[in-house]
Amino acid sequence: MVAGAGSGKTRVLTRRIGHLLATGQAVPSEILAITFTNKAATEMKERVTAAVGPVGQRMWVSTFHSACVRILRRQAHHLGFPSSFSIYDTDDSRRLITNIGKDLDLDPRKYRPRGLAHQISALKNELIDHEAFAPTAQTESQEVLAQVYRLYTERLQRAGAMDFDDLIGNTVAVLSLFDSVAAYYHRLFAHILIDEYQDTNRAQYELVRRMVGDGAEGLDPAELCVVGDSDQSIYAFRGADVRNIEEFEKDFPGAEVVLLEQNYRSTQTILSAANALISHNTGRRDKRLWTDAGDGEQIVGYVADDDRDEAAFVVNEIQRLTSEGLDAGEIAIFYRTHAQSRPLEEVLLRSGLKYRIVGNVRFYERREVRDALAYLRAVSNPEDDVAVTRILNVPKRGLGDRTVEQVAAFAAREQITFEAALRRASETGIGPRAETRIGAFLALLDELRMLLDSGADPEEMVEAVLEQSGLVGELQASNDPQDESRLENLAQLASVAGEFMNDNADGTLADFLERVALVAEADELPDHEGGLVTLMTLHTAKGLEFDAVFLTGLEESVFPHARSLDDPVELQEERRLAYVGVTRARKQLYISRAAMRMQFGTPSSNPPSRFLEELPDSLIHWKRTGRDLSRRVSAGGRGAAPALAQAAGSARRTAGPIVDLTAGDNVLHPKFGLGTVVSTAGEADKAEAHIDFGSEGVKRLLLRYAPVEKL
DNA sequence: CGAACATCCGCGCGC
DNA sequence: CGGATGTTCG
Numbered sequence: 001m002v003a004g005a006g007s008g009k010t011r012v013l014t015r016r017i018g019h020l021l022a023t024g025q026a027v028p029s030e031i032l033a034i035t036f037t038n039k040a041a042t043e044m045k046e047r048v049t050a051a052v053g054p055v056g057q058r059m060w061v062s063t064f065h066s067a068c069v070r071i072l073r074r075q076a077h078h079l080g081f082p083s084s085f086s087i088y089d090t091d092d093s094r095r096l097i098t099n100i101g102k103d104l105d106l107d108p109r110k111y112r113p114r115g116l117a118h119q120i121s122a123l124k125n126e127l128i129d130h131e132a133f134a135p136t137a138q139t140e141s142q143e144v145l146a147q148v149y150r151l152y153t154e155r156l157q158r159a160g161a162m163d164f165d166d167l168i169g170n171t172v173a174v175l176s177l178f179d180s181v182a183a184y185y186h187r188l189f190a191h192i193l194i195d196e197y198q199d200t201n202r203a204q205y206e207l208v209r210r211m212v213g214d215g216a217e218g219l220d221p222a223e224l225c226v227v228g229d230s231d232q233s234i235y236a237f238r239g240a241d242v243r244n245i246e247e248f249e250k251d252f253p254g255a256e257v258v259l260l261e262q263n264y265r266s267t268q269t270i271l272s273a274a275n276a277l278i279s280h281n282t283g284r285r286d287k288r289l290w291t292d293a294g295d296g297e298q299i300v301g302y303v304a305d306d307d308r309d310e311a312a313f314v315v316n317e318i319q320r321l322t323s324e325g326l327d328a329g330e331i332a333i334f335y336r337t338h339a340q341s342r343p344l345e346e347v348l349l350r351s352g353l354k355y356r357i358v359g360n361v362r363f364y365e366r367r368e369v370r371d372a373l374a375y376l377r378a379v380s381n382p383e384d385d386v387a388v389t390r391i392l393n394v395p396k397r398g399l400g401d402r403t404v405e406q407v408a409a410f411a412a413r414e415q416i417t418f419e420a421a422l423r424r425a426s427e428t429g430i431g432p433r434a435e436t437r438i439g440a441f442l443a444l445l446d447e448l449r450m451l452l453d454s455g456a457d458p459e460e461m462v463e464a465v466l467e468q469s470g471l472v473g474e475l476q477a478s479n480d481p482q483d484e485s486r487l488e489n490l491a492q493l494a495s496v497a498g499e500f501m502n503d504n505a506d507g508t509l510a511d512f513l514e515r516v517a518l519v520a521e522a523d524e525l526p527d528h529e530g531g532l533v534t535l536m537t538l539h540t541a542k543g544l545e546f547d548a549v550f551l552t553g554l555e556e557s558v559f560p561h562a563r564s565l566d567d568p569v570e571l572q573e574e575r576r577l578a579y580v581g582v583t584r585a586r587k588q589l590y591i592s593r594a595a596m597r598m599q600f601g602t603p604s605s606n607p608p609s610r611f612l613e614e615l616p617d618s619l620i621h622w623k624r625t626g627r628d629l630s631r632r633v634s635a636g637g638r639g640a641a642p643a644l645a646q647a648a649g650s651a652r653r654t655a656g657p658i659v660d661l662t663a664g665d666n667v668l669h670p671k672f673g674l675g676t677v678v679s680t681a682g683e684a685d686k687a688e689a690h691i692d693f694g695s696e697g698v699k700r701l702l703l704r705y706a707p708v709e710k711l
Numbered sequence: 712c713g714a715a716c717a718t719c720c721g722c723g724c725g726c
Numbered sequence: 727c728g729g730a731t732g733t734t735c736g
Contacts, residue, residue, distance in 0.1 A: 037726095065726055090725080164726050237724060339722050342727090359725090400712055520726060539724045561723060577724080600721065601727035 002229065002245070002257060004289045005274065005583035006265030006545070009227040010040065013193055014047050016225060017059070020191060021052050029058040030190040032211065032222075036199065036543060037522040038063055060189075064204055065164065065518050068171040072162070073510075075174045075181055084510045086161040086377050086384045087517040091365070093117055093152075093163045095386050100151045103412070104144075111144060120149050124165035125201045125239030127172060129153070158417065160383045168203040175210040179217075186213040189222050196543075197228035197248070201239035209251075224252060230285065231278050234539060234577045236569075246285075263289045263583075265545055267296025270589050273615050274582045280614050281572045289583075298621040299589045301612075305629060306596040306603075307340070307553075311347040313592060313623075314550050318353060318533060321548055321588075328353060330547035332534040334581050336559040340552065341535055343598075348533065358536040359521035368471065368486040369493055373516060375465040376458075378419075379448045380509050385411075385418040392422075395474035397441060403434050419445070444468060458512035459497040466490055538581045549585035551578070554593040555606035578611045591620070595629055659710050668709045675708075 003009045017033065020026040028048075035041045041061045049056030060067060073083050088096070097120075098113040123133055130149040137146045156162065162170060175182045192211055194200070200208070212222045228245045236242070249255050263271055271289040278284070300317070304310035314333060322328050333344060341357055348355045363369060371394050377387040389408070393399045410428040411421035421428065425438045451464055466472045472490060475483045500512050521540050534546070538559075553559050559578070564570035582589060591612065596605045608626070661667065665677040 063726075167726085234724075235726095238726080337722055337724075339727095396713080398712065402712085518726070537724065563723065573724095598727075 002285065002287075003227055003260035004229055004263060004287050005232060005580070006263040006289070007260035008264055009229070009260070010035075010044070010195055010543070012260075013195055013225070013227055014044050017044075017048050017191075017193065018051050021048070021056075026191050027058075028052065028055045030188070031059045031061075031193070032067065032189045032191070033059065033061040033193040034064055034067060034195065035061065036063065036196040037520050038066060038518065039520075039523045040195065040543065041066070063518070063520075064200075064207070065167050068167040068207070069514055069518065071171050071185070072167065072174070075178075076170065078174050078178050078181065079170055080157065081162070081170075082160045082381070082383075084160070084381055086159065086381045086387065087167070087514060088156070088161050088163045088386065089517060090117070090164075091370070092161075092386045095390070096155060096159075097148065097152060099389075099408070100148050100155070103151075104147065106144065106148075111141070111148075116145060116148050119145055120152060121163075121165050122239060123149065124163075124169050125203050127169060127203050127206060129169075155385070158383065159385045160381055161386070165203070168201075168207055172203060172206050172210060175207075182210060182213065183217045183219070185211060186217060186219045186222070190220075192222045192224050194224075194226040195228075196232075197226035198230050198233040198242055198245045199228070199235045199240045200244050201241055202244075203239070205241070205244045205251075212252075224255075231281075231287065231576055232542065232580050234542065234573060234580060236573050259287070261287055261289060263291045264293075265586055266291065266583060267293055267587060269295050269298060269619050270582060270585050273299060273589070273619050274579055276616050277575065277582060277611060277614050278579045281575055297588050299591060299615070299619050301620045301622040302590070302592040302624050303608075303622070303626050303629065304592060304594040304624070307343040307594045307598060308347065310552060310592050310594040311343040314344065314552065314590070315347045315351045315353065317550070317590060318548075319351065322353070326547060328355075328531045328533045331550075332536065332541065332544070332546040332548070332584065333550040333552060334536060334538050334541050334584070335552050336538060336561060336577075338537060339599075340558070344535060344552070353533055354531060355533040355535060358534065358540050362521065363489065363492070364516060364519065366486070366489055368475070369489055372462065372465055372469075372471060372490060372493055373513065375448070375469055375471075376461060376509060376513060378445060379452055379461070379465070380513060382419050382445075382449075383417050388417075388419050388422075391469070392441060395470045397437050399434060399437055399441070403430055403438075406430050407438075452509060457501055458507060458509050459494070459501045461509050462494050462497040466494065538577050541584050542580050545584050545586055547586045548588040548590070549581070550590045550592065551581045552592050553597070554591055554609035554612050555597065556609055557606050558597065559609055559611070575611065575614075591615070595626070659708060661708075661710060666711045668711055 003012070013033065017031060020031070021028065033041075033044060035044060041063060045056060045059060045061045048059065048061075060070070062070070069087070072081070072085070076083055076085055094113050094117050097117050098108075101108060101111060101113055101116070123129075130146060130153050133149060134146040137143045156166065175185070189211065192208065194208065208224070212224050213219065215221050226245070226248065230242045230245050233240055233242045233245075244251075249257060266274075266289075268291055271291055275288050279286075302310070302313045304313055318328070318331055321331060335341060335344075338359070345355070345357065364373070371391060374387040374390040374394075377384050378391060381387070389404060392404060406428050407421045407425065407430070408418060410424070411418050414421065414424075416424075419442075422438050422442060425435045448461070448464060448468065452461060456464065472487065475487045475490070496516075497512060500507060500515060504511060521536075522543070557565060560571055560574035564574050593608055593612070596603050598604075659667075661677050663677050667675050667677060669675060
C-alpha cells in the first residue's frame, strides 16, 4: 500500500488485522506485525485485543529489532551465541572499536572510531560480513576497515554480544543457514504485516523475504501486507532503501498496490504547502494530498534576528494559542538537530509554560545510568568485556588506564575474556596493590551473581547494584550539585525496574536489559496529555500529529543540514524531512528562521533555507520578513565578555606570596566569587583551605596556586 | 593515580 | 558552548 501522509496507514493495518481475525482467516498466534516503535506496537496490540479479547496478546506485534531478539533468544545457540547474549548499543560498539583501534595502533584522527563504526554498520545493513568485504578492499583505508571489521566481529562473538545491526543480520543468518529454524517460523506465521516499509534497509528486506518463505517446505508463503510512503523516507542515513517500497511489486509478484491520497489530518493550506515542497524532488511517484476539510488558516512566517529572538516569537505565539483555548499538549516545536533546543528551552522556562523535550540527552544514555546497566550486564554475562571494562574503576577503585591496559594485553595474549584475565591478575605482573583491588572488585561481582542465582528479580538486582557497587555512595558523598540529579536518575532506574516487574512478573534480568536496550526516543514520548508543549527533532516527529506545529531553523546549513548541501541525494532526503514536518500539523503551521544563530559557541549567519522559496508565497502570512531585521546584526551583542575572563586567567599565573587565612575570613576568587573560609590545613607551600563559595559550593583550594584575595 | 586545568574539536538524524 | 582528551603536578 502506497499511502500519503495522514491518510491513516497504521489504522488501515490495524483494521486489516481485525478483519483477518473477525472473518476467521487467521488466529492471533499466526500474525506477525512490525511497527516502527515499541509504543506503536503496544497501541496496535491493545486496539486489536480490545476487539477480539485476550487471545490478541498472542500476536507478535513489535519492532524489527524486538522481533529479532525474541527469535534470537531461542535460536542464537545455532550461531554460537548464548541465549543471554548482550546487546551493544552505539556507545558500546564505539568503545569496542576504539579499543581495537588502539590495539592496531591506528591514528585516531585518520581512523575515527565513529567513522569506522558507521562504515561497519553500513556493511552490515547490506548483509556484507567481514569475510565477504575483505577481498574487495582496494585502498589502504578499506584494508584497515576490513581488519577492524574482522576483529570487531570476533570480539563481539567472544563477548557473547550483538550490536543493533547484528540483531537483524544474525536473524537472517539463522533463518538462511538452518532450514529447520526457517520451517518453524514459516509454520508459525501465516500473515506478516509491516508499517513504514519505506524505512526498511536491505537486511530487513532480506529478513522479510525469509520470514515470508518461498513455499519450499510445502507450506504456503505467508501473506504479506506492507504500508509506506516513499516521500516520508528519512532514514537513508542508516541504510533505509526506498527501493524496497518502490519495487515492491517486482519483489513480490502478484502484489496488489493501493494508493491512498486523501488526507484526514490537515487543512488544504498545509497539504498544498506539502505538495509544493515535495514536488521539488525528482523521480518520485506523483501523489497529491487532498482533503475536504477546507483551506483553514494561512501559514505564519517569521524572520528573527537571532535564535533567541526566534524562540521568543515561538513562545509568544504559543501563549497566544493557549490563551485562545488550545491545549499546550496539542502544540509541537520541531528542529533539525537537538542542539537547537537550548534557546527554546531557556525562553520556555522563563515563560512558565510547561514543556517536554523528547530525547535530548536520553535517559538511558546518561553516564550514571549506563554505569549501573553495565554492572547488570557484567553480572548477567561475564563475557561482556565492554561492560566489565567500563565498571572496573567506577566508582573509583584506584584501577586506572595502566591496569586496564595490562590486563587487556594479558587477555589478548591468552585468548581469554577480560574478567578471566582479572582472575589471573597475579600472572600479569601488575603490583600487589592493584591485585588486592581487583580481588575486591571480583568479590563484588561474585556476590551480585550469587544474588542473581538465588533468584533475585531485576528490581532487586538494580537495587543491589546501586548499593553494593558504591555508585550511590559515591554520588551521595559528592557535593557537586550535578550529582544530585544523577542520584535521581539512578532512583528512576530502580523505579523503571519496578514498573518492569509489574508488567512482567517473571521477567528475568536479561529480559529487563533487553527492554532497556531497545527503547526508542519515540517510545519515551507521552501521549499529548498533561498540557505540555512538545519539543523534538523532525526525525522523532514522524507518525505524530499536532494542532499547531512550529518548524524552526529554516536556514541553509541548519535545515537543510550543512552536510547535505553538496549532495543532491541527501538534499532530497532533507526535503522529505521538511515534508514530514509540514504534514504533522493539523490546523496551524508556523515557519521561522534566524538571521544569526549561535553554532559551536560562535555566532554565525546563514541564508534562508531553500525550502522557504519552495513554499508558495500565497499560502504564507509573514509576520516579519528579512527586510524588517534590526540593524544591530553583527554589532556583537554577545561575545564581548572574554576580556574579564582573560584578566582572571592571567592573574592566576602569578603564584605570589601565600595568603594567610583562618576560618571565618572572607575572600574573593576571580571565578567563584565571594567566599568564606571554612577550615584550613597544611603549612607553607602545602597550605590549603576549604572555602564556601555559596552557590558555587565548598571548594578545596591549594593556597600556593589559588588566586584568592583576602578581604 | 587522579584532580584540576588547558586545549581541542565538534553538531546529523537512531534502533 | 560543552564533552572528550591531553597535561601537569601534589
